[in-house]
Amino acid sequence: MKKIRASILSIIILAVLSGLLSAPAFAQQERPLYLNPEAPIHERVEDLLSRMTLEEKIGQMSQLDISQINTTGIQADVVLDPEKARNLIVNHHVGSFINGEAVPPQQWYEYMAGLTRIAVEESRLGIPIIYGIDHVHGASYMAETTIFPQPINLGATFNTAHSYNMGWVTALEMADVGHHWNFAPTLDVGVNQIWGRLYETFGEDPLLVSQMGVAYLDGFHNNADIAPYRLASNAKHFIAYSDPVSGWDKTPVSLGMQEICEIHLPPFQAAIDAGLMTIMGNSSEVNGEPVHASHFFLTEMLRNQLGFEGVVLTDWDEVGKLVGFHRTARDYKEATYQAVTAGIDVSMTPLTLQFNDALLELVQEGRISEERIDESVRRVLRLKFEIGLFENPFPRSDRLDRIGSEESRLKSLEAARESIVLLKNEDEVLPLRNPARIVLAGPSANSKRNLAGGWTLAWQGGREEQYPERMHTIYSALQAAFPDAQLELMEALPENREQLMGQLAGADVIIYAGGEEPYAEFLGNITDLNLPQEQKDDIRHLAASGIPLVTVLVQGRPRLITDVLGHMDALIHAGLPGFEGAEAIADVLSGRVNPSGRLPFTYPAFAGHMLNYNHKPSDIFFFHPDSQHPFEEPNPGTHLFTFGEGLSYTSFSYSDLRVSADEVSAGGSLTASVTVTNTGDVAGSRPLLWFLSNTYATIPRPVRELKHFERVHLEPGASQTLEFEIRPEEVLWYPDGNCERVFEAGTFLVRVGTLKESFEFRP
Numbered sequence: 001m002k003k004i005r006a007s008i009l010s011i012i013i014l015a016v017l018s019g020l021l022s023a024p025a026f027a028q029q030e031r032p033l034y035l036n037p038e039a040p041i042h043e044r045v046e047d048l049l050s051r052m053t054l055e056e057k058i059g060q061m062s063q064l065d066i067s068q069i070n071t072t073g074i075q076a077d078v079v080l081d082p083e084k085a086r087n088l089i090v091n092h093h094v095g096s097f098i099n100g101e102a103v104p105p106q107q108w109y110e111y112m113a114g115l116t117r118i119a120v121e122e123s124r125l126g127i128p129i130i131y132g133i134d135h136v137h138g139a140s141y142m143a144e145t146t147i148f149p150q151p152i153n154l155g156a157t158f159n160t161a162h163s164y165n166m167g168w169v170t171a172l173e174m175a176d177v178g179h180h181w182n183f184a185p186t187l188d189v190g191v192n193q194i195w196g197r198l199y200e201t202f203g204e205d206p207l208l209v210s211q212m213g214v215a216y217l218d219g220f221h222n223n224a225d226i227a228p229y230r231l232a233s234n235a236k237h238f239i240a241y242s243d244p245v246s247g248w249d250k251t252p253v254s255l256g257m258q259e260i261c262e263i264h265l266p267p268f269q270a271a272i273d274a275g276l277m278t279i280m281g282n283s284s285e286v287n288g289e290p291v292h293a294s295h296f297f298l299t300e301m302l303r304n305q306l307g308f309e310g311v312v313l314t315d316w317d318e319v320g321k322l323v324g325f326h327r328t329a330r331d332y333k334e335a336t337y338q339a340v341t342a343g344i345d346v347s348m349t350p351l352t353l354q355f356n357d358a359l360l361e362l363v364q365e366g367r368i369s370e371e372r373i374d375e376s377v378r379r380v381l382r383l384k385f386e387i388g389l390f391e392n393p394f395p396r397s398d399r400l401d402r403i404g405s406e407e408s409r410l411k412s413l414e415a416a417r418e419s420i421v422l423l424k425n426e427d428e429v430l431p432l433r434n435p436a437r438i439v440l441a442g443p444s445a446n447s448k449r450n451l452a453g454g455w456t457l458a459w460q461g462g463r464e465e466q467y468p469e470r471m472h473t474i475y476s477a478l479q480a481a482f483p484d485a486q487l488e489l490m491e492a493l494p495e496n497r498e499q500l501m502g503q504l505a506g507a508d509v510i511i512y513a514g515g516e517e518p519y520a521e522f523l524g525n526i527t528d529l530n531l532p533q534e535q536k537d538d539i540r541h542l543a544a545s546g547i548p549l550v551t552v553l554v555q556g557r558p559r560l561i562t563d564v565l566g567h568m569d570a571l572i573h574a575g576l577p578g579f580e581g582a583e584a585i586a587d588v589l590s591g592r593v594n595p596s597g598r599l600p601f602t603y604p605a606f607a608g609h610m611l612n613y614n615h616k617p618s619d620i621f622f623f624h625p626d627s628q629h630p631f632e633e634p635n636p637g638t639h640l641f642t643f644g645e646g647l648s649y650t651s652f653s654y655s656d657l658r659v660s661a662d663e664v665s666a667g668g669s670l671t672a673s674v675t676v677t678n679t680g681d682v683a684g685s686r687p688l689l690w691f692l693s694n695t696y697a698t699i700p701r702p703v704r705e706l707k708h709f710e711r712v713h714l715e716p717g718a719s720q721t722l723e724f725e726i727r728p729e730e731v732l733w734y735p736d737g738n739c740e741r742v743f744e745a746g747t748f749l750v751r752v753g754t755l756k757e758s759f760e761f762r763p
């Protein structure tokens, strides 16, 4: 008896603390099971579900945009209109909201507190809302936060610690203001170099994307400093979104199933195995099926084959797009039928209640069963219970000073530094040695927004004046790095050649910072991957001076530079290095940091021929000088730089590549080892990439595949021996077109740099 009273007391104390008793519907004595934090989650889910009306259930399956509940109807205005919110939550039972733009944390806190109060205190059952947002490289939709390099740069570090840090810091900076659900990580594999979302990926290799994604989830899910909060992650965009035939965003994908299984599926499988909670669908059609209407992709593959038990969220207005875009449905109701029967749980509607109305009618007409609705609602409620929303629905403002801390900024800076890729350095023009006079030109020379790219402060990036004052541009970072040099910023090149030469005369070096301006999604669609003509002209004109020319490309994808590469003495691919990016670039230019990034994608030479590094032997069969041995030389010669390329201010050599045995069988293992030596004069780091080539197989195998990577740091003259444990169950199989594992006897090559050793696999 005493025990029971004690536990009732503790429940009441807990409830008072969490503010739940202010929910009007429940007096203390009739506190329902679902509000009991001690009860098992599945019992709480069933209890709550049993109390819900059909309309309330459907509400949990819908997600609306912030524009529908703020005062102006504009996404950027994070000012709650309580009446609009009340109508959607209390009368229409909407269970989730999304989006917004970068306002200060305190404003977000107030917004989320107001919104939560309506859901928890005024709705019949007090179900908290779950708020989703695209904090994709740091809490990027909030002011004053830590903005990391974009994922493509993290890929270039080949260092999963940075991805872990990005997940960890993002969780730290979003949890307290009441953002519960982050639409990250992006697990699309960046195989299509013209696609405008390449920079949101970790690169073109499935292993790299998988490991970066899992590290992100680890940091994001396991940040103990956000207690008592927990957060939901979201991997996107399932599946094969990243390889549209036209290169344009959200356009049709046509891929063999074997390729989908081999290239696009592994990161999602790895994330599911690592406890991923939610997944967002791919907006495109894949092999003739819009993914959001595909039972095959969303249920057979995702649930039955990959074993995903979490929430499937649509991308933006994907139900509506089945009508207006894919045109597989004549009207919204038919589209709703298609998407729900395919397997979605939550529809990002996001501007109307059409989904709720259509789904209600479909159930009332008996076309969709209430059991089917229950399946999805169970998943949504489970998610809300799992992240503790019922216990801790309200944001808090007492720890907001942790946002944008120096400690977090340094994590971002470290990631940016390791992500800078030096691709050319003729006559060791870099690092710059005490230059007396530097001329800096190009559209990214004095821009903050270009460094961070899209999805930063706002969808398409913010306005220049919105970026933090303390953030450097390349110009200000160079001023700090070379305080004694005369640094001249050339905003635009004079048209007159003589005038240009006059202005350049006497400079020790010219730095040209070009590339791209921010873009996101289809606004990044281009028809020509070439670097814009004006920039190529600038490069030619500057090079004509004969003064050493260093080009820094701030870009989300590899803009083609084949015809101007010869004019550059040095080339740095800076990618989109984020808020600390300018400092990282200046550190590399000055030599304070020895560059160690390696390309996470293949840099094509021509728009007419683009391959990934892990292409098939037959991709170059007729092209290769010795087509009998396609595995000998992985480079087909139509790219400028291959995946994994990147120079340093020191040199590294690889030697003594060995395998511990000539053959390995199923269940066994074999150790490959190699010695890396820093043969230059300065300390340096290098990501070591281990590739395997499977030389004969029933399904043609790629010329090489990344199977393991790690970073090594070496002082000048120092060596280290590194090992790669080859276990057949991990690395010697490949998937067939049903995503089933194929183990075949064969001869494998293990390779590091230009070294290779062979061994036999006998399953």
Ligand code: BGC
Binding pocket: 099, 134, 183, 236, 315, 316, 521
């Ligand atoms: C994008 C998603 C994003 C969503 C919500 C969509 O258009 O494709 O990546 O998470 O919008 O902003």
